[in-house]
Amino acid sequence: MAKRVGMEVSISISEAVKLANVDVISAYPITPQTHIVEHLSEFVSDGELHSAFVPVESEHSAMSAALGASAVGARTFTATSSQGLALMHEIMYLAASMRLPVVMSVVNRALSSPINIWNDLSDIMAERDSGWIQVFAINGQEAYDLTLQAFKIAEDPRVLLPVAVNLDGFILSHVIEPIELFEQKEVDPFLPPYQPVLRLDPEKPVSMGAFGSPEVFIEVKKQVEEALIGSQKVVAEVWKDFGQRYGRVYKPVESYQTKGAETILITMGSITETAMMAIDALREKGRQVGLVHIRLWRPFPFKEFLQAIKGAKTVAVLDRALSPGGVGGPVGLEVKSALFGKEERPYVAEFVAGLGGRDLTVETFIEVLDKAEKYSQKQKDFQYELIGVREK
Amino acid sequence: MAKVEAMMPWKDVPLGGTILEPGNARKFKTGDWRSKIRPVTDKEKCIKCGMCWIFCPDMAYTHREDGYFDWNGDYCKGCGICAKECPKDAITMVAEEE
Known part of the structure; x- marks a missing residue:
C-alpha cells in the first residue's frame, strides 16, 4: 500500500x-x-x-x-x-x-x-x-x-x-x-x-x-x-x-449531491471542495441543490456533462475568468453552447468570481445559489454577474 | 504560386504535418515571386571562393565541377546578399523584365 x-x-x-x-x-x-x-x-x-x-x-x-x-x-x-x-x-x-x-x-x-x-x-x-x-x-x-x-x-x-x-x-x-x-x-x-x-x-x-x-x-x-x-x-x-x-476513480465530470437537485452549481478546480460544503449546508436546510465539477475541460465532455445536469431546473455557473465584452466567462459560454440545441434546457445563471485571488467562501457559493434560484424564478434576462465587486 | 504536391485527405497527412521525405523543399519552387532583380556573376572577377553559395539563404547557387557557381532562378528571391558578400564585387544585381 x-x-x-x-x-x-x-x-x-x-x-x-x-x-x-x-x-x-x-x-x-x-x-x-x-x-x-x-x-x-x-x-x-x-x-x-x-x-x-x-x-x-x-x-x-x-x-x-x-x-x-x-x-x-x-x-x-x-x-x-x-x-x-x-x-x-x-x-x-x-x-x-x-x-x-x-x-x-x-x-x-x-x-x-x-x-x-x-x-x-x-x-x-x-x-x-x-x-x-x-x-x-x-x-x-x-x-x-x-x-x-x-x-x-x-x-x-x-x-x-x-x-x-x-x-x-x-x-x-x-x-x-x-x-x-x-x-x-x-x-x-x-x-x-x-x-x-x-x-x-x-x-x-x-x-x-x-x-x-x-x-x-x-x-x-x-x-x-x-x-x-x-x-x-x-x-x-x-x-x-x-x-x-x-483504487482512485476519475471521471471527466463529477457529480455531488445531484440526486433530485433542482439547482446545480458548476465549478472547476479547488473551489469545488468549498462549494461542496455550501451544498451540504443547504441540503441540511432541505434545499434541492447539487454540484457538478468539470475535470476534463478540453476536449469538453458534452455527453457526460449533459447527463450530469439532467433534471435540473437551474444551473449556476461559477467562472473564475472573464471574457471581457462578451457574456461572462468561458465555462458559462461552454455550458450555454452545450444546452442551446436542447429542447428542454435549464435556466443558466452565469457568475464570475474570485478574480485575482479574491477569496471564495462557503457563503459566496450560498449567495450564488440563492441568486441563481431567484433569477430563475423571474427568468431574469441577464448576461452575467460579477460577484463581490464593491459598488460604493 | 508553385504547385503543391501534398493535396491528400486529412487522414493521410503524416502526423502533425511532418515531412517524411528529406530535402523535398527543392520541389517547392519559389523563384516566381523574386524581386525584379537577379544576380549576374562576372567570371573574369570571380575567384571561385564560394561566398555566394555559402551566404545564399535559398540555396540558389550550385557548385560546378570547374569551380564556378551557377545561379538558379527557381529559388532566388533577388535579395542581393550574394552581391553584398562577394569579396571581389564580381556579382551585380540587374533588373529583370516583367
Whole structure:
C-alpha cells in the first residue's frame, strides 16, 4: 500500500514527475515559477533523477526547448503559471499541431495588470483553443495523480497531444495536503517508457513543424481536432486503468449531491471542495441543490456533462475568468453552447468570481445559489454577474 | 504560386504535418515571386571562393565541377546578399523584365 504523507502539493507534483522518469525538464526558473521545477532541479542535481534539466531564459524558450526534446522522442515536462504561460502562448499551438506529447503543470494565476500573483483561471483560459488536453485538479491528490496520468494520455499513439494539468495557484500549489505517494515499482507497470511514432532521427530524417500552405493547412488542423476529440476515449481508458490499479476513480465530470437537485452549481478546480460544503449546508436546510465539477475541460465532455445536469431546473455557473465584452466567462459560454440545441434546457445563471485571488467562501457559493434560484424564478434576462465587486 | 504536391485527405497527412521525405523543399519552387532583380556573376572577377553559395539563404547557387557557381532562378528571391558578400564585387544585381 502506498504511503500517505503531508506534503506541499507542488513538491508532490515533482515527485510524480520523478516517478514518470522524464528525460527532459525545461523551465524558466524565476517568478512566476513554483516549487515544482525547483524541486525537480534538486532531484537532478542530487542524482536522484536522471533527466536533462534545461534552465532557459524565458517561458517562450522553455516551451520551445520542450518541443525540441519531445521531437527527438524524449519524455518531456515543464511547468509554469500566469504571465509565464502567456509567454508560452505562441509555442503551445505548435506543440499540439506538431503532435508532441509534452506534459505541463499549469499553476493557475491571474494575468496582470494590476500585477497579481494570486489564483484565478485567466491564464489557462487564454490557452483554451491551443489544442492541448486540459484537466483540472480539485485537491493535491488529484494534482499528483493527474500528473502521472497525463504522460500516459499524452503519449498514447492514438492521442499524441500535449496535456496541461491545472491546479490552483497558492490554494493548491503552496499548501500542505495529505498525499498518497506511489513507489517506483507501482508506477512502472502503469507508465512504461515513451515509444514515439515519429521522431527526429539522423538515420531516418524527417522535418517537423514545416511550412503548410493554404492547400494543406486545414487538413493538419482537422487531424489535430480529431485527435483531441478522440482523446476522450483514451482519457477514459487511462482513468479506468488507474482506478483498477490504485483504487482512485476519475471521471471527466463529477457529480455531488445531484440526486433530485433542482439547482446545480458548476465549478472547476479547488473551489469545488468549498462549494461542496455550501451544498451540504443547504441540503441540511432541505434545499434541492447539487454540484457538478468539470475535470476534463478540453476536449469538453458534452455527453457526460449533459447527463450530469439532467433534471435540473437551474444551473449556476461559477467562472473564475472573464471574457471581457462578451457574456461572462468561458465555462458559462461552454455550458450555454452545450444546452442551446436542447429542447428542454435549464435556466443558466452565469457568475464570475474570485478574480485575482479574491477569496471564495462557503457563503459566496450560498449567495450564488440563492441568486441563481431567484433569477430563475423571474427568468431574469441577464448576461452575467460579477460577484463581490464593491459598488460604493 | 508553385504547385503543391501534398493535396491528400486529412487522414493521410503524416502526423502533425511532418515531412517524411528529406530535402523535398527543392520541389517547392519559389523563384516566381523574386524581386525584379537577379544576380549576374562576372567570371573574369570571380575567384571561385564560394561566398555566394555559402551566404545564399535559398540555396540558389550550385557548385560546378570547374569551380564556378551557377545561379538558379527557381529559388532566388533577388535579395542581393550574394552581391553584398562577394569579396571581389564580381556579382551585380540587374533588373529583370516583367
